[in-house]
Amino acid sequence: MNILSLLFYILSAMAVGSAIMMLLSKNPVKSILWLIVVFFAISGHYILLNAQFLAVVNIIVYAGAIMVLFLFVVMLMNLNSTVEPVKNFRMQLIGIISGGALFLIILSSLMKGEGKAQLVQMRVGDAGLIKNLGNVLFTNYVLPFEIASILFLSAMIGAVVIGKKA
Amino acid sequence: MDIKYYIGLSLALFSIGIIGVLTRRNAILIFMCVELMLNAVNLLLVAFSKMHAMSGVAKASANYVADAQIFVFFIMVVAAAEVAVGLAIIVMLYRNTHSVDINFLNRLKN
Structure with a gap:
């Protein structure tokens, strides 16, 4: 072994x-x-x-x-x-x-x-490795990466709205 | 290492997550079990990507292995967003019912 x-x-x-x-x-x-x-x-x-x-x-x-x-x-x-x-x-x-x-x-x-x-x-x-993954992420997958930022923004707004005292 | 061992490990973690979701009644614990299931799937995806790195499928394009790991990365991104919203919902639930027991969640029924 x-x-x-x-x-x-x-x-x-x-x-x-x-x-x-x-x-x-x-x-x-x-x-x-x-x-x-x-x-x-x-x-x-x-x-x-x-x-x-x-x-x-x-x-x-x-x-x-x-x-x-x-x-x-x-x-x-x-x-x-x-x-x-x-x-x-x-x-x-x-x-x-x-x-x-x-x-x-x-x-x-x-x-x-x-x-x-x-x-x-x-x-x-x-x-x-970070070098290769970053290369792929910022060439082939730029659009999903940007969409992920919009997802985070909406999740943040959603969490604040839900967590706010109604 | 054979891929079967990785499938077995991920399956064990996933089944533990399923048992947790079905048996526990604390909403936070159920949420944690969902996270465990997501991680089991992530581990299996990485193992499969490394299996293809070995088996020659990825010889044509070196990006295949990296594609799978980018996929796992996006799963983690979505999981983080999901946790933020889900915990906000649980906090709101606790504020309204003073409990996180999911058996008190049947108020939508009537």
Whole structure:
């Protein structure tokens, strides 16, 4: 077992374990912290795939901005002490069964699939570097980039309008 | 590393997100599970792009791999905008009902 697959297994276990812990923890703040661990593990996967730009953007945008926003909202609402009141065990059972069934069905079809193994390029390949991605982004994808700025502007206005006291 | 391992990992994360959306009732937690599902899909897209870098599909044009990663970048952009609006909606919900339990959201019914 080389170092790449070892790192892959460690990061995968970290991601899945933290995601399960996020589901299981009662305290919303702890859930958010576990989700940040998941995002760092996914960023580690991006680095392993040599998509360095996406790894940095993932940390900045998700772990840095979005999760802090979640944390801020949770602390603003003072939800730390609230417990979920009445448990509906039947609905929970149905949810777990349907999610697990989806997982098992696709996983079994994946395992039964034939054909030769498609390898993933790891640690090499310069397509994910900032230089190449920036080149593509500002030549082929200038229009979507500008539209994204309009999307952000409208989202900002929308958030202010919704959040304003009516 | 085989692509199957990446599909399995993304599938596991996505299924955990689905179970969270179906079982938890805190609106913020449901929103976080949606974010987790988005990230699982992003990881799979990057893995597929690197698979094509290996398999020779991208030999014709070197931009194919970069195209997929730009796609992931735009997904992140849209997710950030979505989080801003969604959290504003949750804050407004909390201000009106003093709770973020989605079972109290059935007031549109009557």
